[in-house]
Amino acid sequence: xxxxxxxxxxxxxxxxxxxxxxxxxxxxxxxxxxxxxxxxxxxxxxxxxxxxxxxxxxxxxxxxxxxxxxxxxxxxxxxxxxxxxxxxxxxxxxxxxxxxxxxxxxxxxxxxxxxxxxxxxxxxxxxxxxxxxxxxxxxxxxxxxxxxxxxxxxxxxxxxxxxxxxxxxxxxxxxxxxxxxxxxxxxxxxxxxxxxxxxxxxxxxxxxxxxxxxxxxxxxxxxxxxxxxxxxxxxxxxxxxxxxxxxxxxxxxxxxxxxxxxxxxxxxxxxxxxxxxxxxxxxxxxxxxxxxxxxxxxxxxxxxxxxxxxxxxxxxxxxxxxxxxxxxxxxxxxxxxxxxxxxx
Amino acid sequence: xxxxxxxxxxxxxxxxxxxxxxxxxxxxxxxxxxxxxxxxxxxxxxxxxxxxxxxxxxxxxxxxxxxxxxxxxxxxxxxxxxxxxxxxxxxxxxxxxxxxxxxxxxxxxxxxxxxxxxxxxxxxxxxxxxxxxxxxxxxxxxxxxxxxxxxxxxxxxxxxxxxxxxxx
Numbered sequence: 335x336x337x338x339x340x341x342x343x344x345x346x347x348x349x350x351x352x353x354x355x356x357x358x359x360x361x362x363x364x365x366x367x368x369x370x371x372x373x374x375x376x377x378x379x380x381x382x383x384x385x386x387x388x389x390x391x392x393x394x395x396x397x398x399x400x401x402x403x404x405x406x407x408x409x410x411x412x413x414x415x416x417x418x419x420x421x422x423x424x425x426x427x428x429x430x431x432x433x434x435x436x437x438x439x440x441x442x443x444x445x446x447x448x449x450x451x452x453x454x455x456x457x458x459x460x461x462x463x464x465x466x467x468x469x470x471x472x473x474x475x476x477x478x479x480x481x482x483x484x485x486x487x488x489x490x491x492x493x494x495x496x497x498x499x500x501x502x503x504x505x506x507x508x509x510x511x512x513x514x515x516x517x518x519x520x521x522x523x524x525x526x527x528x529x530x531x532x533x534x535x536x537x538x539x540x541x542x543x544x545x546x547x548x549x550x551x552x553x554x555x556x557x558x559x560x561x562x563x564x565x566x567x568x569x570x571x572x573x574x575x576x577x578x579x580x581x582x583x584x585x586x587x588x589x590x591x592x593x594x595x596x597x598x599x600x601x602x603x604x605x606x607x608x609x610x611x612x613x614x615x616x617x618x619x620x621x622x623x624x625x626x627x628x629x630x631x632x633x634x635x636x637x638x639x640x641x642x643x644x645x646x647x648x649x650x651x652x653x654x655x656x657x658x659x660x661x662x663x664x665x666x667x668x669x670x671x672x673x674x675x676x677x678x
Numbered sequence: 679x680x681x682x683x684x685x686x687x688x689x690x691x692x693x694x695x696x697x698x699x700x701x702x703x704x705x706x707x708x709x710x711x712x713x714x715x716x717x718x719x720x721x722x723x724x725x726x727x728x729x730x731x732x733x734x735x736x737x738x739x740x741x742x743x744x745x746x747x748x749x750x751x752x753x754x755x756x757x758x759x760x761x762x763x764x765x766x767x768x769x770x771x772x773x774x775x776x777x778x779x780x781x782x783x784x785x786x787x788x789x790x791x792x793x794x795x796x797x798x799x800x801x802x803x804x805x806x807x808x809x810x811x812x813x814x815x816x817x818x819x820x821x822x823x824x825x826x827x828x829x830x831x832x833x834x835x836x837x838x839x840x841x842x843x844x845x846x
Contacts (some may be wrong), residue, residue, distance in 0.1 A: 356793065359765035363716075365708075372708035430714065431739035435747045437760060467763055470744050472711055480708050632709050 343374040350492055351382075355465065358492060362467050365484045376484055382491035384618075387605050389496050390512030392503035392537065393521030398547040398588060399500050402521060404440035405594035406498070407464045416462035418494035420485050422478065422501040422508065425470040434468035436500065465494060471507075479628040482511045483621070496601075503537045513540035514621045516614060517604045519597065521545045522561065524553030538564065539573075541581050543600045549585040549593065558583055579607055641672055715838060718766040720748035720757050722781045727774035730802060734770060734830060741831035754781075754788035761789070761796050767838045768818075773802040783815035790816070795845045797837040801825070 349357035364371040410417040421436035489497045501508040520541035574580045582600045586593025608614040653659040735745045797818035809820045818837035
């Protein structure tokens with residue numbers, strides 16, 4: 335918690351592997367802050383990660399994602415699983431601050447478990463404590479795209495399974511993060527627009543499982559029908575045409591306490607489909623590629639910023655301003671400079 | 679309103695939230711992000727007056743902090759569990775039902791028992807004569823009605839800085 339008496343990353347990692355939750359919390363903070371510490375966590379976690387089922391859950395604000403995740407977590411814990419949740423909420427673009435309110439909807443999932451794993455008398459299954467971490471987007475270009483996969487890898491390496499990522503499906507980064515999961519769950523609700531809206535949103539194209547939440551509300555069946563229609567079209571062009579998988583639509587209502595076990599079943603079915611068709615490796619490759627690409631882009635972005643503020647860069651920018659050179663010719667010069675400096 | 683704005687402008691000039699932050703590491707492949715204070719806010723026990731806590735959540739957010747909002751009817755265990763998982767820098771409790779002499783020391787004890795040094799800041803209705811009792815019990819600060827947005831944010835920063843100084 336303190337920055338002056340920093341325990342070393344390997345020490346923290348060892349403690350975290352042993353189940354020390356304070357150490358897990360601190361490692362996640364290091365991951366989130368980035369830099370050499372985050373790289374070190376990545377190296378350690380990489381060796382132990384790779385088995386967890388990574389589930390992304392997204393949808394519009396207020397769709398009931400956190401409530402649903404809370405229910406899923408409760409069921410998973412009762413089944414003897416050890417889930418972790420990464421709940422991503424937006425930061426204020428003005429102050430960088432954030433109010434992270436997802437936990438409040440997941441309370442039940444924490445209450446149902448004692449402070450230590452206990453043996454359930456009847457079933458004999460071990461009940462693990464879930465780990466829920468809130469993360470703010472912090473508004474940094476691409477920061478989220480790097481912090482999330484790292485945090486997920488850490489959870490995976492520490493033996494959490496499944497690892498659930500919850501994001502508000504509003505930005506491309508958030509959608510990408512969920513799209514890079516093994517199974518992407520998109521939560522829809524009544525009253526959010528018609529079939530055209532459903533077709534328009536890029537969110538729906540990444541879905542492996544649809545949940546029509548608040549199914550007790552009027553209009554829930556209309557949403558289902560609109561989604562079915564959209565899925566019918568994807569028989570022609572889309573996931574079903576390409577790989578023969580049609581995302582199921584699950585009706586759920588937290589009010590009536592229905593649907594959450596069906597969501598878990600649909601998520602498990604999707605994982606089984608991925609494994610039986612060899613597509614899980616494909617997802618892993620895609621995920622690794624997405625992360626490496628984001629990392630490279632960040633590294634290059636930093637170099638570009640450095641170059642532009644270097645004496646050479648400043649001088650060239652002045653020439654463009656004075657009308658002596660065109661932006662394209664200056665770009666060419668700077669690109670050559672950048673490539674030369676990379677080679678050296 | 680004006681106070682919130684002042685709190686904002688202060689954060690901007692305050693720079694990194696923590697003492698001893700490492701400078702950006704150019705060689706790292708993960709970009710560094712600002713260290714922001716993370717504060718868990720909760721109502722402990724059966725106290726339904728959460729408007730004050732919501733105002734404080736907004737004040738701290740506008741001061742650039744990350745607020746993990748737990749809201750009503752929390753227990754010392756649930757707050758410790760959240761502070762642990764969220765690696766919180768501070769815990770903020772809002773108390774309006776005269777339970778502070780029992781609940782606030784219980785919170786401080788629960789934090790210590792979990793092996794954490796997270797400071798506990800109390801706000802709400804605490805009679806003047808009880809303030810010293812709470813401070814003696816290990817509460818970092820007690821904020822009463824009339825505390826400005828700037829004072830609230832600064833009190834949290836000071837509490838975190840003091841906890842870090844005593845832990846090192």
